[in-house]
Amino acid sequence: MMNIFNYIERKSPVHAMTGASKLVCLLLWSFGAMSSFDPRYLFALFVIAVILFRISKIRVADIRFMLWFTLAFCILNNVLIFLFSPQHGTEIYGTYHEIVHIAGRYTLTWEQLLYHLNVFLKYLATIPIVLLFVTTTEPSEFASSLNRIGVNYKIAYSVSLALRYIPDIQREYHDITLSLQARGVEMSKKASLGSRLKTTSGTLVPLILSSMDRIEVISNAMELRSFGKNKKRTWYRDRKFTAWDFGAMLLGLAVLLVSIWLTSFVNGGRYYNPFV
Amino acid sequence: MKNTPVKSIVAIAIGAALFFVLGRFVAIPSPVPNTNISVQYGLLALMGAAFGPFVALVAGFIGHALIDFSYGWGIWWSWVIASAVFGFIVGVSKNHVKLATEKFDRRKIVTFNVYQVIGHVLAWIVIAPVLDIVMYAEPWNKVFLQGAVAAIANIVTTAIVGTILCAAYSAAKPKKDSLEKK
Numbered sequence: 102m103m104n105i106f107n108y109i110e111r112k113s114p115v116h117a118m119t120g121a122s123k124l125v126c127l128l129l130w131s132f133g134a135m136s137s138f139d140p141r142y143l144f145a146l147f148v149i150a151v152i153l154f155r156i157s158k159i160r161v162a163d164i165r166f167m168l169w170f171t172l173a174f175c176i177l178n179n180v181l182i183f184l185f186s187p188q189h190g191t192e193i194y195g196t197y198h199e200i201v202h203i204a205g206r207y208t209l210t211w212e213q214l215l216y217h218l219n220v221f222l223k224y225l226a227t228i229p230i231v232l233l234f235v236t237t238t239e240p241s242e243f244a245s246s247l248n249r250i251g252v253n254y255k256i257a258y259s260v261s262l263a264l265r266y267i268p269d270i271q272r273e274y275h276d277i278t279l280s281l282q283a284r285g286v287e288m289s290k291k292a293s294l295g296s297r298l299k300t301t302s303g304t305l306v307p308l309i310l311s312s313m314d315r316i317e318v319i320s321n322a323m324e325l326r327s328f329g330k331n332k333k334r335t336w337y338r339d340r341k342f343t344a345w346d347f348g349a350m351l352l353g354l355a356v357l358l359v360s361i362w363l364t365s366f367v368n369g370g371r372y373y374n375p376f377v
Numbered sequence: 378m379k380n381t382p383v384k385s386i387v388a389i390a391i392g393a394a395l396f397f398v399l400g401r402f403v404a405i406p407s408p409v410p411n412t413n414i415s416v417q418y419g420l421l422a423l424m425g426a427a428f429g430p431f432v433a434l435v436a437g438f439i440g441h442a443l444i445d446f447s448y449g450w451g452i453w454w455s456w457v458i459a460s461a462v463f464g465f466i467v468g469v470s471k472n473h474v475k476l477a478t479e480k481f482d483r484r485k486i487v488t489f490n491v492y493q494v495i496g497h498v499l500a501w502i503v504i505a506p507v508l509d510i511v512m513y514a515e516p517w518n519k520v521f522l523q524g525a526v527a528a529i530a531n532i533v534t535t536a537i538v539g540t541i542l543c544a545a546y547s548a549a550k551p552k553k554d555s556l557e558k559k
Contacts, residue, residue, distance in 0.1 A: 131452070135512055170448060181523075186516030193514070223513075235446055255386050260439055262390030263397070267443075270391075270398045294414075301403060301416060302538045306545045309420065312391050313427075313546060320387040328383050371514070 109236045114345050115157035120238045120246030122346035127234045129353030133360035134226045139373035140215070142363055143222035146356065150229035159236050167232060175224045179217050183207075190216040196376040212376060240264040245336035254334050262319070270312065277304050380428060389435045392424040396440025401447060418531045419538025421460070422467045422493050426543055427476050430468030437464035455508030459500040463531075466496035474543070481547035486540055493535045501528035 110116070115123075134146055161168070182189060190212030191197050198211040238246075244261030248254045286300050323329075364371055380388070399417035417440065425433035438461035445452045470492035474485050481489075505527070506520035 135454075138514065167448070181519055182516055185519035185522065189516045220513075231446070231452070255382070256389075256435065259386045259390035259393065259435070262387065263393040263439060263443070266391060266394040267397055270394050271402060274398060274403065298414065298416075298534070298537055302419075302541045305399070305403075305416065305420070305538065305542060309395065309423065309542055310545060310549055312395055313549075316384065316387050316391050319391075320381070320384040323387065324381065324383045329386070 108239055109159060109163055111158045111237075113156060113158040113237070115153065115233065116237045117343070118237075118345050118349055119249075119340050119342060120242040121249035122342060122349045123234050123238055124243070124246050125250055126349040126353035127230060129350075129357040130230050131227055133353075133357040134223060136371060137360045137363055138216075138219045138371050139363050139368055140218055140222055141373065142359065143219065143226045146226035147222065147229070149352075149356075150226065150233070153233055154229055157233055157237055159233065164232050164236065168228075171224065171228050175221065179220055182217070182220065183213070187213060189213060193372055194374050194376050198376065215375070239338070242338045245338050248334075248336065249339075255329060258328075258334075266315075270308070273311065274304070274308055277307055380432070385428065385432050388424065388428045388432045389439065392421070392428075392432060392436030393439035393443065395420050395424075396436060397443045397447075400440065400444045414534050415531055416534060416538050418460075418463065418493075418497070418535045419542055421464050422489070422496075422535050422539035423542040423546060425464055425466075425468035425492075426470050426474045426489055427546060428468070429471040430465045433464030433468040434461045435464075437461045455505050455512055458508060459505035462504050463496040463500040466499060467493050476543060476547045477550050478552065479547075480552060481544050486544075489543060490536055490540065493539060494532050497528045497532045497535065501525070501531065 130146070134143060137143065186192075187207045188210070190210055193216060194212045196212060200209045200211060200214070202208045241261060241264065244257050244264065247260055248257035281300070281304060286303070287296070363373075368374065396417045399420055400415060403416050421433055421437050421440075424436055438457060441457040441460040442452055445457065467489075470489055473488050473492075474481070479485070501524040502521065506517070506524040509515045509520040510517055
């Protein structure tokens with residue numbers, strides 16, 4: 102079965118860290134990167150992320166596909182922003198410095214360019230760290246780490262169950278489609294949109310009914326084993342924090358604190374404004 | 378019929394797993410480039426109608442976050458939260474639709490669809506764009522148009538796929554008066 106979460110096994114300090122500390126770092130990091138629109142800060146995050154990538158021994162070739170995908174998404178988003186709101190930068194920064202007039206209401210300004218640079222840098226600052234988390238954390242450890250950072254263990258357990266059953270459901274879906282195709286149901290691009298929607302629903306009915314039965318079976322099995330009787334539980338994949346783990350969490354905290362510091366003291370808001 | 382806590386946990390897990398598989402691999406490309414028809418909301422609507430708001434809320438949240446994770450483009454929290462809100466609202470229909478115990482007749486189909494339309498409108502035309510503006514400072518006309526397109530596509534898909542799934546699920550459950558004394 103294909104590896105959906107792209108976990109890549111290597112020997113590196115990043116792999117050796119616990120999922121919990123990486124998750125804390127990821128969350129703090131993404132909140133920091135999300136709230137600030139300071140290109141210097143975002144670029145610094147990008148540089149740190151690249152260094153972390155070097156440490157993790159994950160190569161660009163390993164994640165090339167995901168990078169292309171994200172790049173396409175990022176470009177599309179930028180194009181849409183410009184098409185819909187060519188003066189968004191002026192609204193944010195309050196000034197107007199024209200570069201070139203294109204046509205109609207489309208005039209390129211420095212403010213708009215800076216805003217697009219920020220949007221682009223936001224991707225650069227967050228994507229590597231998400232990819233790093235995904236490629237270096239085993240899915241089963243991810244669930245136990247959720248519990249570690251304070252998510253109720255029953256919810257953490259359902260994440261773990263979901264990850265456990267995704268490959269099964271995928272296989273079942275694949276089998277159902279093959280058997281439908283063997284019976285001559287057209288599912289390729291040749292069929293019209295409406296008829297494909299209908300045939301897809303036809304595939305979904307057996308898939309979902311069998312999954313509903315599965316819910317009964319699994320929950321009976323868990324109930325028989327007294328799942329959820331106690332307030333706490335232990336995890337098979339549970340490890341002690343090491344210096345690297347504390348380092349990762351401190352890094353995340355530092356990223357967030359710098360973002361807050363920039364927002365409240367240096368830039369006087371979320372935006373770095375060089376125009377006034 | 379009340380869910381036991383363990384059953385809710387498992388329903389969340391299987392719901393999230395189905396949501397993930399449908400959203401990630403069962404993509405029907407639409408005529409508009411770069412957008413897919415999201416069959417998974419039909420499934421989430423069924424989870425809501427069958428198991429209630431809490432299960433659908435968490436299943437939508439986990440399933441959507443896993444999809445974002447697996448694409449590696451970072452988690453787009455505003456849309457993840459919108460999926461969860463849709464699950465919650467459609468889940469409120471559970472006590473009116475009563476899939477497990479009563480027949481899914483025309484009146485219930487209408488009730489179910491009213492809930493799903495309200496859920497989608499609130500999720501994609503209110504929650505997602507507003508969060509996009511607050512969190513990512515995107516231009517309002519772009520995010521509202523994206524939201525409106527998503528809402529319309531999702532409403533149509535859920536109306537077709539969700540209704541078919543609910544009918545199939547309800548038909549598979551034995552009903553109170555399904556046995557007749559002769």
